[in-house]
Amino acid sequence: MKARIGKWIESTTGGETVRAYVPHPLPPEPPVDLVAFSSLIEQANLALGRLDGVTSILPSPALFIFMYVRKEALLSSQIEGTQSSLSDLLLFEADEIPLVPLDDVQEVSNYIAAMEYGLRRLRDGFPLSLRLIREIHDVLLRKGRGASTQPGEFRRSQNWIGGVRPSRAMFVPPPPEHLMQCLGDFERFLHEAQGLPTIVKTAFAHVQFETIHPFLDGNGRLGRLLITFLLCAENVLREPTLYLSLYFKTHRPHYYDLLQRVRSHGEWEQWLAFFLQGVIETANQAVQTAHEILELFEEDTKRVQTLGRASSSAAVVHQFLQNHALTTSGKAASELALSEPTVNSALRHLETIGIVKEITGKQRRRVYAYNAYLAILRRGTER
Template sequence: MLRKKTGRIEIVSVKDERVEAFIPDPLPPEPGIKWSGDLQKLFDQAHVSLGELNAINEIVPNTELFLYMYVRKEAVLSSQIEGTQSSLSDLLTHEVGEAVSVPQDDVAEVSNYVAALNHGLKRMREDGFPLSLRLLKEMHAILLRSGRGQNLAPGEYRRTQNWVGGTRPGNAVFIPPPHTHLMDLMGDLEKFLHDEDIPPLLKAALAHLQFETIHPHLDGNGRLGRLMITLLLCAEGLLKQPSLYLSLYFKTYRQQYYDMLDTVRRKGDWESWLAFFAEAVVRTADQAVLTAKELQDMFARDSATINGLGKAKETAKAIHNALLAQPISTPSSLVEATGKTHATINSSLRNLELFGIVKEVSGRKRNRVYAYSEYIRIMDMGLDVPGEHSA
């Protein structure tokens, strides 16, 4: 079932070119979603996969550390979609105070993403703040507080016309609504976010596409729109922990993702988008479960090795625990984390390196840097998908 109308066109003038801006109708779609057997089956499977992800989060050795790394992986992926070159290792190296080879702006954007997500979760969980336009603006301000977007109105809606793709308005892929409509459009979106009659997973799928269509900011729309999915599912109780991130799936199937957005806008084919979204949830949640299990196996295997070190095992255990929290570390940071002496730390690191648990990655004789290489390898899976720039 295709809808005849999902929005309206308004002619606007941008940089001396007259173009067609698209103004979407409020959510939910009218007429309502047609739940075919296949679409319902996909959504049912997505709920099953989310249930398994919630369950695995309860049995990982340390849920906070698992989430620590997962949030950072998502930050890297989401930023790579926007064209940054920063890797997970770059971010972890930056966090321990070491210089990285990629542009500083790239690392800053990834670091800001982590901070924005943590801010949103804290506001909702500790402050009892609802997922709202105000919270999204606060997160946007953090996303763009440094790096390339810091001069593009952090925390504010745009006051000029923007466009997506292309080198100028005339050859753009998509022209979002004029800024004069933003308050009404975002107000309608907030009402939809608070609609208790809409199932959470359906709400997340519809709201994400609507936000991408409105494109309310000059920069950072993609990152904030992806963050909103996880925050909404956490706020609605469908996710117990923020461990579902769709950026890898969206990045891997980037062209299909953009085609889906365009098909909804042109033809009102929300059903195809919902099928794509549900498949993304299934694949992403299932992969997260496998990753968690692989991390469990790694933790058990390395713990067994460390327990066989005799008198040296206590310091090695302390270092192991510290590396779980900060997988790229220096002897100085490990001294601070464990309370052990430099000599003791360096001796234990040599043992751990001998057993292949850590690897020296700086190549220096002084001021060395060590990586929990297997941990990073497991979390790195999927980060080598080629990236392209997107607004």
């Protein structure tokens, strides 16, 4: 498979001379025999179809997407080393102080903003292009630690992956003088890859983007975002409901090894099999999660109805908790335009029947958690 392997070029960075890699344009040549993958491709597309349809059975599709985007943002950021938990993120969004450095939570919040921005641009008819990728990157790194690493600008210097210095790196991406040629070829592939199933095109594009590594920071997070953007841009998914970060996190050493084997040995087949299996597993897990959330909300709604006269305000607060699984009475009162005493009373009733639990033990600025809901969402996000 030597024809599939890119060029190795000497590049100087940090006073050291290293071997940098310039990939061949996509698609791979010789081409991957997709007939051999027909069963996996069919299974992946069926799983995506079930996932795309599951939102229609939910009383609030936007709610499922709202929380699922946050879980993906957390997992993708954890792969890059942030220490936030789901509770930290929700506390941050509720204007409470999380238990980890604010920069960690800001990175997760940036990811959510970048996802929402990119999808909004795609829905407005803007093509998935280098320009849009730069815009998304700007949102991703505008606040927090990444603000000093040229948000929204392709790099003008050599970077590397792994190792404290270039000569000890696991991998050195294309030198800056080759970067725009690589990116131009990448954009052409996004627009002109006719005949390839979208799921295969997405698998190839993810590896190529990670190999080019066009920014000084944020490449991993943006590369994972591109998976969802491509599937939505080509109408495989109507909503952003597929996220592979948990699959990549669970199989992290194997994931990195497969990326490297594509570069060093042209092993696109092994990567494609891994990616398709990840789509199948992840889509099926998301469908199961949606059903579990639906069942939980239905069961808890019935419990709220047993509260008698208190059930009316408790039901309103319970619905609010479905969007804000961690909240304070002040936040809920403000959002719902209810008095704080009314919300406090509702939260006490919900606590009595075991739906929420106060988690601070304080008398002021008390924080309430919808624990059963959080337990479903937290799976795989534990630090």
